[in-house]
Amino acid sequence: MFVWGRTSASNKLTGLFTNPDLNLWDASYQAQPFWIFFQIRQQDMPGENTLRSFLQRYHTLGNERTALAQIIDENWAPNNVYGQLDTFFALFAREREIGAWRTGPTGGAYPEILGPDGANIVPAVAETPVPLAAGASYTVSQTVSPLGSDYYHLSFQPGTDGHDLTVSVTVPPGGDYSPSGNTAGYSRTQAIQLAQADALVLIISGRGAGGSYTLNAHIA
Numbered sequence: 001m002f003v004w005g006r007t008s009a010s011n012k013l014t015g016l017f018t019n020p021d022l023n024l025w026d027a028s029y030q031a032q033p034f035w036i037f038f039q040i041r042q043q044d045m046p047g048e049n050t051l052r053s054f055l056q057r058y059h060t061l062g063n064e065r066t067a068l069a070q071i072i073d074e075n076w077a078p079n080n081v082y083g084q085l086d087t088f089f090a091l092f093a094r095e096r097e098i099g100a101w102r103t104g105p106t107g108g109a110y111p112e113i114l115g116p117d118g119a120n121i122v123p124a125v126a127e128t129p130v131p132l133a134a135g136a137s138y139t140v141s142q143t144v145s146p147l148g149s150d151y152y153h154l155s156f157q158p159g160t161d162g163h164d165l166t167v168s169v170t171v172p173p174g175g176d177y178s179p180s181g182n183t184a185g186y187s188r189t190q191a192i193q194l195a196q197a198d199a200l201v202l203i204i205s206g207r208g209a210g211g212s213y214t215l216n217a218h219i220a
Contacts, residue, residue, distance in 0.1 A: 007032065010115040017096065017123035023210075024089065024147035025065070033123070037092045037101045038068075040109045042075050050075070086147075086207035093149040093205045097125050127153040127201065130217065134160050137218040144206040144213065152202045154217055156194055164220050165192045169204060171213045194219070 007013050015030025016022060024031055035051060042050035050071070057067040069085040076083030082091050095101040102110040112120045130138050130152055144150050154165070167190050192200065204213060 005110055005112060006114040006116075007121070008116055010121055013113060013115075013121050014123045017125050020093070020096070020125055021145050021148040021150055021206075023145040033096065033101055034089075034092055036110060036113075037095060040102065040104045041088075041091070042071070043104065044075070089147050089207075090203075090205045093203050096149075097151065097201055097203060125151050127151040130154045131157055132160070132165070132217060132219050133157040134163050134219050137216070139214065139216050141212065141214045142204075144204050144210050146206045146208055146210040148210060149203055149205040152204075152215065154200045154202065156198055156200075156219070160194050160219055163194050165194055165197075165200065166190070166216075166218050166220065167192070167200075167202065168216045169202075169213055170216075171211060 009029070012029045012032045016024075016027060016033050019030075022030065024034060027034075038054070039049075039051045042048075042053075054067055054071045057071055058064050061067050061070075065085075072085050072088050073083055082088050092101060102113065115121050128140075128151065132138060132154055134157075136157075138154075142150060154167075156165070202215070204215070
């Protein structure tokens, strides 16, 4: 894959898109998009093999989770928001949505990845569609996996211009989520003016533990 830009099975590249809440540590070969992202975003200079650095650390420690956390922590500046595995994965979750998971900050990398049939694979993240009209509400209680993500595509119906969207995510004690990282219960509410918005994609990513949450959305 990293030499020829080609994968031996399409599901190795699409698995984390069709099932984005799959725990990264359970994804096996389907974790390929994350490792591509890791290789690209961890590079400090062209040609640097960051995946090899991880494998060498894993060989030394015998624990892939500790090895990955250490490599990420060492590569980012102190106190950088993405210098931890949990938040680095949250960055992957965002880039997976916008299609930037296989390009570096300056572009390049893998503009095309071919399947075994030679066709270009362009995976799209599976999202929960949430159409909302003026005055409508949406509520769901769900569970997100450790190092997994849930995606909600809130689409605003005609007549919502000038209205306000209020989104709140509440988690009970015991979970571990991005962006809060709070395990003692957490609630965040954000109001968004809809005059120039047609849709919003909300990503809820589990950190090391994941857990349950309740999402509420309302257009007033």
